Amino acid sequence: xxxxxxxxxxxxxxxxxxxxxxxxxxxxxxxxxxxxxxxxxxxxxxxxxxxxxxxxxxxxxxxxxxxxxxxxxxxxxxxxxxxxxxxxxxxxxxxxxxxxxxxxxxxxxxxxxxxxxxxxxxxxxxxxxxxxxxxxxxxxxxxxxxxxxxxxxxxxxxxxxxxxxxxxxxxxxxxxxxxxxxxxxxxxxxxxxxxxxxxxxxxxxxxxxxxxxxxxxxxxxxxxxxxxxxxxxxxxxxxxxxxx
Amino acid sequence: xxxxxxxxxxxxxxxxxxxxxxxxxxxxxxxxxxxxxxxxxxxxxxxxxxxxxxxxxxxxxxxxxxxxxxxxxxxxxxxxxxxxxxxxxxxxxxxxxxxxxxxxxxxxxxxxxxxxxxxxxxxxxxxxxxxxxxxxxxxxxxxxxxxxxxxxxxxxxxxxxxxxxxxxxxxxxxxxxxxxxxxxxxxxxxxxxxxxxxxxxxxxxxxxxxxxxxxxxxxxxxxxxxxxxxxxxxxxxxxxxxxx
Numbered sequence: 001x002x003x004x005x006x007x008x009x010x011x012x013x014x015x016x017x018x019x020x021x022x023x024x025x026x027x028x029x030x031x032x033x034x035x036x037x038x039x040x041x042x043x044x045x046x047x048x049x050x051x052x053x054x055x056x057x058x059x060x061x062x063x064x065x066x067x068x069x070x071x072x073x074x075x076x077x078x079x080x081x082x083x084x085x086x087x088x089x090x091x092x093x094x095x096x097x098x099x100x101x102x103x104x105x106x107x108x109x110x111x112x113x114x115x116x117x118x119x120x121x122x123x124x125x126x127x128x129x130x131x132x133x134x135x136x137x138x139x140x141x142x143x144x145x146x147x148x149x150x151x152x153x154x155x156x157x158x159x160x161x162x163x164x165x166x167x168x169x170x171x172x173x174x175x176x177x178x179x180x181x182x183x184x185x186x187x188x189x190x191x192x193x194x195x196x197x198x199x200x201x202x203x204x205x206x207x208x209x210x211x212x213x214x215x216x217x218x219x220x221x222x223x224x225x226x227x228x229x230x231x232x233x234x235x236x237x238x239x240x241x242x243x244x
Numbered sequence: 245x246x247x248x249x250x251x252x253x254x255x256x257x258x259x260x261x262x263x264x265x266x267x268x269x270x271x272x273x274x275x276x277x278x279x280x281x282x283x284x285x286x287x288x289x290x291x292x293x294x295x296x297x298x299x300x301x302x303x304x305x306x307x308x309x310x311x312x313x314x315x316x317x318x319x320x321x322x323x324x325x326x327x328x329x330x331x332x333x334x335x336x337x338x339x340x341x342x343x344x345x346x347x348x349x350x351x352x353x354x355x356x357x358x359x360x361x362x363x364x365x366x367x368x369x370x371x372x373x374x375x376x377x378x379x380x381x382x383x384x385x386x387x388x389x390x391x392x393x394x395x396x397x398x399x400x401x402x403x404x405x406x407x408x409x410x411x412x413x414x415x416x417x418x419x420x421x422x423x424x425x426x427x428x429x430x431x432x433x434x435x436x437x438x439x440x441x442x443x444x445x446x447x448x449x450x451x452x453x454x455x456x457x458x459x460x461x462x463x464x465x466x467x468x469x470x471x472x473x474x475x476x477x478x479x480x481x482x483x484x485x486x487x488x
Contacts, residue, residue, distance in 0.1 A: 012276075012277060012280060013280060013290045013412055014273070014276045014277075014280065014411060014412070014417070014418070014419070015273070016411070016412040017407070017410060017412070018407075018410040018411070018412065018413070018414040018452075020412050023408070025408065029258070029259070032256075032258045033256060033258075036256060036257060036258065040316075046257045046315070046316070047315075047316065071290070071291075071412070072284075072290070072291065162427040163261070163262075163426060163427050163429065163431055163434055164267070164269065164423045164426065164427050166261060166262040166431075167258060167260070167262070168257055168258070168260040168261070168262065168264050168315070169262070170262040173258070174258070175258070179408045182407060182408065183406040183407050183408050185407065187407055187410075187452050187453070190407055208262075208431050209431070
């Protein structure tokens with residue numbers, strides 16, 4: 001089986017935002033679909049991990065978009081494993097239009113956790129072929145870095161975790177975080193500009209009913225840091241959003 | 245081209261709820277996907293309508309589920325046009341597992357609106373073959389009916405329409421309504437029970453920044469009526485939810 005997986009999509013009208021473009025959270029869904037299918041087909045997906053009492057946990061994600069798929073536009077996502085060390089594996093993605101031109105790229109970092117202890121597992125101990133699928137393929141966007149703590153200088157907007165926020169493990173869904181963070185921006189931002197880079201660091205697990213606070217801080221008019229904190233002020237996730 | 249369209253899906257881990265089942269809103273997305281693809285392939289989809297200055301608007305939807313797809317379960321959705329009169333067309337769906345057994349059914353009612361005036365269009369005036377695709381196929385669930393006004397006897401929970409709630413027309417997304425209505429129930433309901441019938445009536449258009457109120461009223465311990473109203477108390481949508 002090829003090291004690089006290629007998946008085809010057509011953006012659908014009822015999944016677009018008010019400007020008729022695929023949103024960052026929806027693009028996140030497409031990327032996770034490509035990711036989980038690629039892993040499943042190669043023997044290190046959800047089922048293979050579950051049989052070893054483990055699960056993949058998304059730790060970092062950065063998406064850079066030059067252009068967004070619009071109404072009924074076919075596009076492809078290719079994805080591959082870039083690297084794996086003791087605790088993390090990095091997976092990259094390229095998003096291309098029907099002509100094969102790059103619309104964007106994505107980098108993700110994953111840890112494997114033990115489903116009982118919820119602690120990270122040594123990737124080398126997993127019984128799978130993950131390492132044999134590592135491939136050297138260019139992904140021309142900057143790797144995820146450190147994100148400033150937006151919560152330090154801002155007052156948070158309260159939010160309570162709801163049923164629709166939960167994923168299959170009963171924790172806050174990775175894509176839902178992105179949705180809530182982007183919802184802090186006024187509609188005029190989305191009307192005039194678009195997100196050119198969205199970088200998120202997942203730091204702790206959000207649970208049902210948790211009282212959270214959403215923070216947003218302007219670095220410059222086109223660059224913001226945001227975070228979601230628990231009621232004690234501990235960051236659950238942080239994100240940096242660059243507009244163009 | 246066949247009158248009945250058949251579409252295949254595999255439920256994906258990152259789209260399931262905390263019990264590992266496809267949610268009603270997610271099932272709504274799959275149904276809308278089947279619906280829009282079926283219509284597009286037969287010449288009366290989004291593009292064909294847009295070229296005539298019109299758009300389909302979902303007016304009623306009722307979903308009955310006997311069982312829900314779980315992790316990585318393949319399932320199919322078949323969909324067909326049941327009828328069309330001057331102002332509405334009804335479309336039905338059957339959801340089946342890999343063995344062809346019915347997991348659920350859905351009935352929808354659609355109007356066509358003029359994109360300029362936002363008023364309903366006479367379906368007979370549309371230049372398409374919609375009527376030639378009408379087929380007599382059983383859909384053994386009760387048609388959508390009148391839903392009691394939950395807002396009459398209850399106090400609403402305030403909600404402000406956000407970026408992620410908007411659809412491509414800049415209005416409140418049909419599926420997002422369902423998400424917000426179900427989020428009014430405590431997690432224990434979803435843990436102990438499941439939704440057996442979800443019926444929604446879309447009554448007016450929600451817009452960005454609108455101050456809304458979410459209402460929920462118990463009819464009996466397994467049956468609730470809910471609604472979303474604007475700040476003047478006018479219902480934007482109403483839904484009846486039956487649990488088992």
